Amino acid sequence: MTLLQTDDADAVRAAEPDRPARPRRTIGIGGWVGAALLAVVVLTALAGPLTSGDPLAQDFEAILRPPSAAHLFGTDELGRDVLVRVVFGGRTALAITLVSAVVASALGLSLALLGALYGGWVDALAGRLADVQLAVPSIVLAIVVLSFVGNSFVPIVAVLVLGSWVLTFRVIRGHARAVVRAQYVEAARVAGAGRFGVARRHLVPSVLPLLAVAFTINASSALLLESSLGYLGLGVQPPQPDWGQMVASGQAQIFTAPWIALFPGLAVVVTAVGLQLLGDGLAERFVGGPAVKRGLAQ
Amino acid sequence: GGGETPQVGDVLRLGLSRQITGVNPHKGGSPDSSGSIVGSIYESLTQIGPDLTVQPSLATAWTSTDPLHWRFTIRTDSTFSDGSPLTADDVVWNFQQLLDPDYKGTAGAPLRRYLTSVTKVDDSTLSFTLSQPALDLPGRLWSIYIAQPAFAQSHNLDNEALGSGPYKLDTLDQENGATLSLNPHYAGPKPQFAQVRYTVLASEAQRVAALRAGEQDLILNLDPLDLAQFRDSDTYDTVLGVGNQPLTLAINERRTGTPLADPRVRQALNYATDKDTIIKSLLQGAVTPLPGQVIYDPFQQPDPAVSAYPYDPEKAKQLLAEAGHADGLTLTVLLSSGTYVSQDAATQAIAAQWAKVGVTLKIEQQPFPAWLQSQYGPDDQAADFYYIMWGGAFRGDVTGNFGPFRSDHIQSHLDAPEFDALTTRAQNATTEAEKTDLVNQAVQNAHDEAHAIFLYPSPFTGVVSKGLQWTPKPNRYLYAQGVGRVQP
Amino acid sequence: MSASELTQERAGPPPRRPHVPRPPVSLRYVGGRLLTGLIAVWGAVTLVFFALYATGNPAILLVPPDAPPDEIARLTRLMGFDRPLPEQYGTFLHSVLTGSFPDSIRYGEDPLPIALEKIPASLALGVSGLVIGTLLGGVVGYVSATSRSTFLSRVPLGVAVGLESIPTFFVGIVLVIVFAVQLGWFPVTSTGDAASLVLPAFTLAFAFVPTVARVFRTALLDVLQAEHLRTARAKGLPRHTLVWRHVVANSLGTTLNVVGIQAGVLLGGAVVTESVFGWPGLGQLSINAVQNRDYPLVIVCVLVIAVGFVLINLVVDVLAAIVEPRLRS
Amino acid sequence: MTAQTVRPLVTTRPTPTGDPVLRVRDLAVGLDEPDAREPIVAGVSFEVRAGRSVGLVGESGSGKTLTALAVAGLLPSAVRVDGGRVEVAGRDLTGLDPRAARAHLSATVGVVFQNPTASLNPRMRIAAQLREALPAGTSRREARARVAELVRAVGIPDVHKTLGAFPHELSGGLNQRVVIAMALAREPAVLIADEPTTALDVSVQAQVLDLVDELRERLHLGVLLVSHDIGVIADRTDDVHVMSAGRIVESGPTGEVLRDPAHEYTRTLLAATPSRLEPVRVAPREDPTPVPQLRVEGLRRAFTVRGGTGRARHVALDGVDLTVARGQAIGLVGESGSGKTTLARIVVGLERPDSGVVSYQGTPLTGHDRAQRRRWRQEVQYIFQDPYSSLDPRLTVAQTLREPLEIARRDLSRRAVAARVDSLLDEVELPRSFRDRHPAELSGGQRQRVGIARALATEPSLIIADEPVSALDLSVQARILQLLGRLRRERNLTYLFISHDLAVVRYLCEDLVVLRGGQIVEQGRTAEVLARPTSPYTRALVEAIPGRSHHTDRDAP
Ligand SMILES: Nc1ncnc2c1ncn2[C@@H]1O[C@H](COP(=O)(O)OP(=O)(O)OP(=O)(O)O)[C@@H](O)[C@H]1O
Ligand SMILES: Nc1ncnc2c1ncn2[C@@H]1O[C@H](COP(=O)(O)OP(=O)(O)OP(=O)(O)O)[C@@H](O)[C@H]1O
Ligand SMILES: [Mg+2]
Ligand SMILES: [Mg+2]
């Protein structure tokens, strides 16, 4: 699809010969805010276990306590500290999100690059795979696969990867195809560069910023999908805390003890907002603004 | 929002907590869904009262001529909702279908174990021939519903119904609910509501929200903790009581090299479990711990000689040490997602308690089908424990009460030859006295050998509109005919 | 053509109607897309088939707890699950081709009509969500692209993008609490009627709004800078003609395209939405079928959804080609 | 213009020739910012009379377009008129409210822009766009007749097909005619044409300009023709205004200004015209080996094109034979689509022929062994047309120049490579400090120098250049051509030089090959072919050189 391609000419055209070079783009305020939010979430998830308690520790003396100084986010029906559980839930959510985004990006990237470099049946096959993937909403596949194969870490990640590699693939392929046909690549070929040289010198570096953007989008869609799966009871299983699953289990008490479902829900939102803002910022910085982001938007 | 005065409309609105799995009278069904609807549309020979006693229904009387022969007298006034009479031949036909090994209806499977044939003696008398004695035969027949043969042969019973019960099925959406209206030909007392709507509310959150929005008149199976919010309601009463089936941790004693093969370990874990704390905090004090056996008052006759394992961590440690596990054990329990009330919280509490005697209990959870599959699977791949609720359906139901704890049960991973022998003999007993004696021996054996972690009876919960008159049935079957209006 | 036009046609010099009606999309193209779609459907269904049949036996769910051990074997045989996998797959493919599937376990009948019966409800939800989302998103996108006020050009879009970060189920929960339980405007439990459609439709719409707003905004900004707009301005056209015919109309193609690519993601949200609200559609049916291990029904649901997807994508493509002539060749 | 008959428009407003239809006084245009610095355009004054044509010429960025847009009231929102007055068809626009001004302008001024296809709404059929341009209140029936008439008036052959088409289905030339028809729809008094032919093929250029001339005469239009091409200005305008840095630096009758430029800037501009450059001529050195450096025999290449009617084979090269001797400079000319680029790409190995043989130094490329292949790769280099897309935007100049060295000369040390890079920069007259710049920080001419330096890196002996200057500004173009000429002299390079501009070829190449429809239609010494073109096509090409009338003026006083 044409939308998913970025032509380098676009970027270049921005700088007309006699006009001053374009001002250096930044990821913008939004991008920095996103990065900061993510940093907070990630740091809490990493450092949380050192400072806070046990997410499984029950305290039948303090059941369903509203937020207070002792329990900032209150306690749940087992007297467990919701804050601690949100922090630990973040570990699960982030680990799954990151691993699946990394795998999805790697898979999408390699298929796209192979397709762009070799063309022919390699490209056609990868394109068909992507079409197959697009024929069924990933959540449906996820539900089927997880409830039959079981829902441990690996199947969950596999399902999320299945749902998101196509994005990276399409974005990168569109771009890589344009780059492979670009005159500067032809110039390199005239100078004697082979496929590997072209990939190393021109293709991979040019694809990296796009990859970063696709990665943040993948991560945020994986996060949302992961929490939806958790909510549907198909994600990480209790007692291991997980945001989506915490929302689901706290939902029955939402009228009497809203904090149980609210805080994990907000955690998902904050993380997703962070990823979105960072993604937007990166797109603005590297890819030429929302015009490309729209093609990437998930 | 809370309405001001108790309001019940013309349509009785009943909430179900599981999707309907069809309304086939020959396939059985969960009380929380299909079973309640089927029981409102069809009749069987006997029925189970709120106290779990066996009561007449289509059959008015029964006698056993000898241990292997029974006679049932049936009503002749019963009529299907299309106006056709329900005859003795119809009953015979239904049993013949169920006894046919190629018949799809699964309700016949247990029958085929002990029932040889059903024949018509005259228009109001049926003769049952058994292959092994069954003192509790009338009770066992409560779930064999009678369909109209002609209709059954020409229609899909999973989706359509023609019965002789108080209601007839108007519409059915297996995912979302069913509507019922009065069976104009019903022979018994006329129920108070002409229209009934069953709505599937599969998640606890949906049930709570529907109640708070005043959209339902009666919903069972809420988490005891969630009842509190309706306790002071103007529109609803809450029900918190004892259910008819026990909750236990079923044990896998047959995994190769399992420490659970040693009765001392099993006993130790029973000692290490603080049932009272769990009941007090999670179950809102609705129940008392099982009396060291899977049968309990008031629904069954427990063996008075057996009582609950007290919470005694020291004793537990000592037993574990004797069994050579002084330095601890790691075991797993498998839960089925969202199946039993409070199961997550309770198993986590148990895990915390066991941790104090050095046993690490790893909790795993799987969707119901996978969980079931694991139980049906080979011993070595099964989990060490399953948090499970199962038990008899009526007073004195030996098969139902003890079957799941026998070694030969299809879901069991036990190794309990003595218990098996005793319960077999109890099933085949020919006098009540003999049966009671054998049951007590079996109970004693299961307790001593600790063939289960005895927890507590399932709590029975419900939220009922103040405008309704309803006698709670602890077996959770929510028959429409059992619900009436408060008479002003 | 009116009568007067006809007479004029005869009277005046005959400049023939310049419009040569051509099909916007060639049949060949549609055929090609359908073929690709068929392959995709086959792939998806096969994947699901093996995920199901290789991992378990649904017979166990039907066995009553007090049944003798041989009951599992009996049911397995009755349902044909004892045969080798390739053979079952062959039977399955055959049933797809003939359109007669093995009976649903819960419904005891052909699962295809059961799944098809849910389509109107799903369509109602999908279409109303899409329409609401597109309208809201269109307004937000338009305002943010054209408004001169910093507030209007940023805040609605920011809110929309914030919405993008809220998982569908969370939106659903909040809507239910506020509008169904607290305000009592809409029912909590879906009955499939119009009143119970509102909340799920908005939940679904909120997933569309950010995408539509974003894409539409960029498309508008692109068009606003396009050279042909200068030509149109030179013609001295009235403002509304300029806006609708030259700006908005030219932004639709791009928007439609992206929304089309996203149809999958967005309608995936419908599955969650249906399950949160108990909306009686295909999504809920599939989740329940999965939970009950109703294999034949699961496969048919996946099949119907996949075919629906292929068709939706095709429709979007054709629509895009209609509003965007450049895509036609 | 070809033999198409142009039917007169039914209604023409007789504006007496000579009356001013556009008067601009002290126009100033600046950025629409609160603290805008200097205006971009200032103190611009000129006058266009009915039936006359006025040229506006100047370098890129000098403010020509902004001036034109300001007059037409079409300035982009970031820019605003800062002062001065504009009077169109006798009405002063100063102080008029924007609505009224817009209405007056749309009734009296027609505009034509550089890029015809982009100037049309991509999703409306031509007929609808033309109808829209008619004065408000035109009845349907009238409109239909008018539209057909307009289309015929601008010489579009297949009226019916064109009206039903979308812009992307028509060629650039046809689209420009449509745009002109649209500009005429409201019977304007003034036609503003901003580089109306720059995006078009040379032969089409002439047709469009002829059309404008003819319409001007017939409709008594006042024409403001904006161009950076002196040739076009010379041929087509009566008066000219030369702009530089936002100001008019010189004005007067075109002939006078060009013959006797008063302003320094005008002189530079004129000097940069390729036809004014002294041709580079290199005395052919004796080639020790009689084997031609490059030989091409029976080259054939067809492309599969997918169109509305399905797939079709389009033959781009149809049996081309060509021999290039060492030290020779051959110019390859031909209209757009004649196969020039395809031929060049095949020769450097970027494209494969369907049949035919390319031999380098006597050996067919397909028969090359490893060493030969390496040599061929080093000795044959390519210069691309587009200086923008032929450099990787992520690489610095040094990185770009290092790439061929790293591939071809693995023996070189890092330091040696760096030294080579510096000397390459010297050679193409770029400061060494440019090493660490990215393409975005370079002007078009500078980028093309980098492209040339990259081609020189492997010390090639044969350079194939595909329109290396046609994307560049006139003055930049002249400098690059001089650079290429110097390199050829100094390094005894062989050139295969592609251009559609005969003037450029005449400057650089002694020999000329004319390609048409994938076949060679004429070849020989450049001067001879230009003086006595034998094929009608070459003759047309020669005639299409803009500014020929001005040359004849000048060359034969
Ligand atoms: N929309 C705009 N916003 C800000 N600056 C502009 C805008 N358009 C043009 N400029 C600036 O105004 C100056 C004059 O531009 P203009 O387009 O009139 O040049 P030109 O003479 O037409 O050049 P060319 O031959 O390249 O078309 C340039 O420096 C350009 O950067
Ligand atoms: N990759 C391709 N695919 C399809 N058609 C092509 C391709 N490359 C060239 N052509 C076609 O081959 C013909 C010759 O093209 P070529 O680029 O060689 O012409 P040219 O003489 O260089 O034209 P120009 O002056 O416009 O650059 C054209 O009709 C073009 O459309
Ligand atoms: Mg310009
Ligand atoms: Mg070319």
Ligand code: NI
């Ligand atoms: Ni000249």
